[in-house]
Amino acid sequence: MSAKPDEDILNHNYDPAYRHLLKAKEIAQKENVSPELLSEINRAIELYQQRHTYCEGQTTQPSxxxxxxxxxxxxxxxxxxxxxxxxxxxxxxxxxxxxxxxxxxxxxxxxxxxxxxxxxxxxxxxxxxxxxxxxxxxxxxxxxxxxxxxxxxxxxxxxxxxxxxxxxxxxxxxxxxxxxxxxxxxxxxxxxxxxxxxxxxxxxxxxxxxxxxxxxxxxxxxxxxxxxxxxxxxxxxxxxxxxxxxxxxxxxxxxxxxxxxxxxxxxxxxxxxxxxxxxxx
Structure with missing residues (x-):
């Protein structure tokens, strides 16, 4: 039993740092930056998502x-x-x-x-x-x-x-x-x-x-x-x-x-x- 996630919450659009990470990824892909830098940006985005999922999982589920x-x-x-x-x-x-x-x-x-x-x-x-x-x-x-x-x-x-x-x-x-x-x-x-x-x-x-x-x-x-x-x-x-x-x-x-x-x-x-x-x- 778990509620469907609100897309705004799931995508972390409340957090400007997350929005800027997404923009940085977009620019990095266009500029063809080093794979190491793009990998770090992707990992940072992934960590935002994982923290949200982890906190939700550690919280009492709704009645x-x-x-x-x-x-x-x-x-x-x-x-x-x-x-x-x-x-x-x-x-x-x-x-x-x-x-x-x-x-x-x-x-x-x-x-x-x-x-x-x-x-x-x-x-x-x-x-x-x-x-x-x-x-x-x-x-x-x-x-x-x-x-x-x-x-x-x-x-x-x-x-x-x-x-x-x-x-x-x-x-x-x-x-x-x-x-x-x-x-x-x-x-x-x-x-x-x-x-x-x-x-x-x-x-x-x-x-x-x-x-x-x-x-x-x-x-x-x-x-x-x-x-x-x-x-x-x-x-x-x-x-x-x-x-x-x-x-x-x-x-x-x-x-x-x-x-x-x-x-x-x-x-x-x-x-x-x-x-x-x-x-x-």
């Missing part, structure tokens, strides 16, 4: 329900659904959290003894289901999704899983939904942010201004390396400026302890300093 959800998402006719007006924007399987990332989120959820989780940006429910599987029987995941068609699709996927009933989907603009949750005094032990990148700063500020993150809670933010653009200075992604802005906001925020991990397209783990001992001299 049957999660595996089915991942595969159905990868095989779904997203372009046709948009043309038919079933969804409001052109979605891509690349928006799916891969198994390695979901298992990391699941581990953090379990280790934190979380009971309440919030997801900002549902898509088809991959991360939501991972968190739901790690929550106790009375636990709950609240997932925010802007598009009703995608929300309905995610619901159909989640309803096939034993833990899917723990996920509540709220359709509408995330900031409005977050405001309502705060008004109802809801707090979350885990918050996973993976929505529109130009909204990250607003979502981040709202989380702390409206006290949505529970004491001792963890905020997990996806795509903070954005195909390498924030540190490479390249413009591989059109909206990478928003991630660079967000990363700087977090870096300058002395209220939080943060660590950025190069998992998939980059993950930020963010906690309050009082929960990590950063206030100590």
């Amino acid at each position: 049957q329900a999660l595996d089915t959800l991942i595969n159905e998402t990868l095989c779904y006719p997203w372009k046709d659904a948009h043309k038919k007006g079933e969804i409001s924007y052109v979605a891509s399987p690349r928006m799916l959290s891969g198994n390695k990332e979901v298992q990391l989120i699941k581990s953090i959820t379990s280790a934190s003894k979380a009971r309440m989780a919030l997801e900002i940006g549902l898509f088809t429910g991959c991360a939501s289901l991972g968190m739901a599987e790690a929550l106790p029987k009375d636990g709950k995941v609240v997932s925010l999704e802007i598009d009703k068609g995608i929300g309905d699709l995610a619901r159909s996927f989640l309803d096939k899983s034993p833990a899917g009933h723990k996920v509540e989907i709220i359709v509408g603009p995330a900031l409005e939904s977050m405001g309502k949750l705060a008004a109802n005094k809801m707090k979350f032990d885990i918050i996973f942010m993976d929505a529109n990148k130009d909204g990250y700063v607003s979502y981040y500020k709202t989380i702390f201004e409206k006290d949505l993150l529970a004491s001792g809670g963890t905020l997990i933010v996806d795509n903070v390396l954005k195909s390498g653009d924030p540190y490479s200075g390249e413009k591989y992604e059109s909206n990478s400026w928003a991630i660079s802005e967000f990363n700087e906001v977090v870096l300058q925020d002395d209220r939080v302890h943060k660590v950025m991990l190069p998992v998939r397209d980059g993950i930020y783990l963010i906690r309050r300093t009082e929960d990590t001992g950063d206030w100590l001299p």
Whole structure:
């Protein structure tokens, strides 16, 4: 039982070093360089691929329900659904959290003894289901999704899983939904942010201004390396400026302890300093 690999992940297009290696190979072949040099370039490319495969193999495989959800998402006719007006924007399987990332989120959820989780940006429910599987029987995941068609699709996927009933989907603009949750005094032990990148700063500020993150809670933010653009200075992604802005906001925020991990397209783990001992001299 293993999910089909997302081609963007398999080809490591998130990593600019890998992209440049592929370009170097192309140039080397045209320039007819020495076999030794071309062999080293090929070996470097091979090592990138082998590391990915090795890490995936060393990671807990998805549950049957999660595996089915991942595969159905990868095989779904997203372009046709948009043309038919079933969804409001052109979605891509690349928006799916891969198994390695979901298992990391699941581990953090379990280790934190979380009971309440919030997801900002549902898509088809991959991360939501991972968190739901790690929550106790009375636990709950609240997932925010802007598009009703995608929300309905995610619901159909989640309803096939034993833990899917723990996920509540709220359709509408995330900031409005977050405001309502705060008004109802809801707090979350885990918050996973993976929505529109130009909204990250607003979502981040709202989380702390409206006290949505529970004491001792963890905020997990996806795509903070954005195909390498924030540190490479390249413009591989059109909206990478928003991630660079967000990363700087977090870096300058002395209220939080943060660590950025190069998992998939980059993950930020963010906690309050009082929960990590950063206030100590």
